Amino acid sequence: xxxxxxxQATRRPTGGAESSRASRGWWDRNADEYQSxxxxxxxxxxxxxxxxxxxxxxxxxxxPAESLRGADVLEVGAGAAQCSxxxxxxxxxxxxxxxxxxxxxxxxxxxxxxPLVEADARALxxxxxxxxxxxxxxxxxxxxxxxxxxxxxxRRVLRPGGRWVFSVTHPFRWxxxxxxxPEGLGVSASYFDRIPYVEQDEDGRAVYVEHHRTxxxxxxxxxxxxxxxxxxxxxxxxAWNSQEWGGWSPLRGNLIPxxxxxxxxxxxxxxxxGAT
Ligand SMILES: C[S@@+](CC[C@H](N)C(=O)[O-])C[C@H]1O[C@@H](n2cnc3c(N)ncnc32)[C@H](O)[C@@H]1O
Numbered sequence: 001x002x003x004x005x006x007x008q009a010t011r012r013p014t015g016g017a018e019s020s021r022a023s024r025g026w027w028d029r030n031a032d033e034y035q036s037x038x039x040x041x042x043x044x045x046x047x048x049x050x051x052x053x054x055x056x057x058x059x060x061x062x063x064p065a066e067s068l069r070g071a072d073v074l075e076v077g078a079g080a081a082q083c084s085x086x087x088x089x090x091x092x093x094x095x096x097x098x099x100x101x102x103x104x105x106x107x108x109x110x111x112x113x114x115p116l117v118e119a120d121a122r123a124l125x126x127x128x129x130x131x132x133x134x135x136x137x138x139x140x141x142x143x144x145x146x147x148x149x150x151x152x153x154x155r156r157v158l159r160p161g162g163r164w165v166f167s168v169t170h171p172f173r174w175x176x177x178x179x180x181x182p183e184g185l186g187v188s189a190s191y192f193d194r195i196p197y198v199e200q201d202e203d204g205r206a207v208y209v210e211h212h213r214t215x216x217x218x219x220x221x222x223x224x225x226x227x228x229x230x231x232x233x234x235x236x237x238x239a240w241n242s243q244e245w246g247g248w249s250p251l252r253g254n255l256i257p258x259x260x261x262x263x264x265x266x267x268x269x270x271x272x273x274g275a276t
């Protein structure tokens with residue numbers, strides 16, 4: 001009988017290539033379970049930013065409805081491309097990119113009348129200035145070791161004046177156990193400890209990684225990549241949402257932030273202007 005080894009959770013450094021390899025494997029293995037668990041909350045063609053349930057139809061972080069019509073939009077770490085399906089219905093021209101083949105198969109299963117691209121957000125396979133907008137709902141950014149590399153890639157493929165809006169786990173959460181109940185309310189680690197969370201197999205190979213940046217780190221990363229930070233949204237837990245999602249719950253959501261959404265604008269005119 002083949003014995004499956006439980007991955008071991010640890011904190012250790014991990015670089016860009018190992019993180020991408022771990023993410024691809026994890027999302028390929030877990031896409032079926034993820035979509036069956038969260039697919040109905042996300043909706044096949046809604047744009048949900050986070051487990052709090054903030055919906056782009058109300059939030060309008062990408063800009064007013066009329067600005068979406070005819071816009072070329074890149075969704076980074078799209079998963080089953082629910083957000084791109086909503087964008088298409090608004091008259092935009094979305095392209096959904098993800099590292100995981102299995103996640104993109106779910107996008108196909110639900111139906112995609114737009115391009116699906118299997119690629120790493122760290123090396124976007126598009127020409128400079130291809131898009132008017134880029135967005136990501138928890139896709140790629142929390143899982144990469146080198147977010148500035150991703151942001152610079154996004155900036156490169158955006159046209160001048162383009163917007164880049166992405167949601168991530170709120171950095172504040174790093175200091176707490178990832179539990180939805182009362183045990184998730186007490187500080188258990190340093191907010192300032194940037195050593196990544198890694199699950200590894202019996203040979204020490206990473207099979208899941210999450211990277212932490214403080215709020216200040218994220219702001220500096222955005223600015224260093226040549227963006228202007230226009231807003232930082234911290235969605236509050238709404239009364240209608242009784243759903244738990246991993247460590248997200250009404251109990252914690254009413255007390256501490258769970259999600260941070262960065263609204264960034266591409267500064268400069270040329271592909272490299274403004275990026276330091
Ligand atoms: C939490 S899902 C977000 C997708 C969708 N918005 C949702 O809420 O289900 C994270 C996605 O990011 C993708 N991802 C992780 N690292 C990536 C990378 N380096 N490049 C592109 N996609 C990546 C994963 O494959 C996964 O589909």
